């Protein structure tokens with residue numbers, strides 16, 4: 563049996579042991595020092611000014627859109643494009659926050675939205691923002707996408723929950739838009755059990771994300787920001803400030819356990835991403851030699867921090883056969899994320915209209931994935947290679 567993932571953590575035993583010690587010694591377990599320490603460390607590794615830790619990647623997505631609305635950079639009724647191939651909680655907050663969600667198709671060969679897909683959408687719809695997803699550890703031509711957004715006045719934000727560590731010659735995924743989000747759920751590149759974050763270089767957005775994360779209050783802002791807000795709203799005492807709520811928020815806070823685990827896992831992140839790339843390259847050879855399968859184009863990426871290994875068959879019948887081949891050999895598999903989002907019941911319920919999403923539809927019908935993680939043994943890799951050989 564080769565499961566989607568084997569462990570909760572990188573270096574499972576040491577991490578659990580350190581966690582037990584930490585919990586026994588910690589005085590406070592609600593969001594505090596460890597979260598702040600993690601935020602600093604992650605921002606540095608990602609190469610962004612700010613990192614804001616959340617209790618999940620989906621929470622980071624929700625908070626990011628709410629924070630942009632609080633700042634007036636997005637408003638009710640705005641049109642937000644999203645990658646047709648993504649996860650449910652990338653799209654749901656667009657709808658939950660009263661905006662229109664428009665799918666942008668992806669290219670089957672790259673699994674991702676390319677600048678040409680975005681340009682095609684912009685021929686018929688004016689987008690206020692594009693919440694792109696970098697899918698399964700891959701990404702589109704993000705520099706060109708950034709240019710198209712700039713030319714057309716589209717605010718670019720990235721859902722990088724599946725592509726931590728991937729890079730293009732112009733930089734790391736997650737650093738191409740105004741802000742980006744990450745997930746630290748089990749089986750992602752690093753795990754805090756549940757967890758996620760948002761990154762940005764924008765000071766105002768950083769501040770608003772912290773307000774949005776915790777009830778709409780100012781307690782997690784620096785002194786200068788608190789003073790500015792309190793003066794603006796005539797809040798005269800610390801007593802009053804404690805329960806003054808400045809803008810729309812939620813409670814999406816992580817705990818100190820999230821912060822602690824994040825710091826532990828960050829130590830192993832680079833090595834983990836390297837092994838994922840190495841595994842991917844070894845398995846990719848089998849795909850290239852199998853005429854039933856579509857090779858994924860990744861020439862525009864300078865580093866592939868693969869999340870899971872996509873198997874794209876040339877037609878639906880072949881997929882049926884390969885699903886049987888993998889399942890029969892005990893390999894756990896999944897559909898290609900949410901597939902063509904238009905086919906999801908929640909989307910059909912809330913969004914009217916139909917888009918021609920050829921790429922996403924093809925992947926929905928012909929794709930699936932299996933796990934790629936550092937704990938895969940040579941024997942596992944041999945088994946996976948044999949499953950990837952011609953049926």
Ligand SMILES: Cc1ncc(COP(=O)(O)O)c(C=O)c1O
Nearest residue numbers: 618619620649723724745747758
């Ligand atoms: C693209 C994408 N966005 C958002 C999420 C949500 O992350 P989480 O499970 O941490 O809420 C996921 C989860 O896998 C994802 O793949």
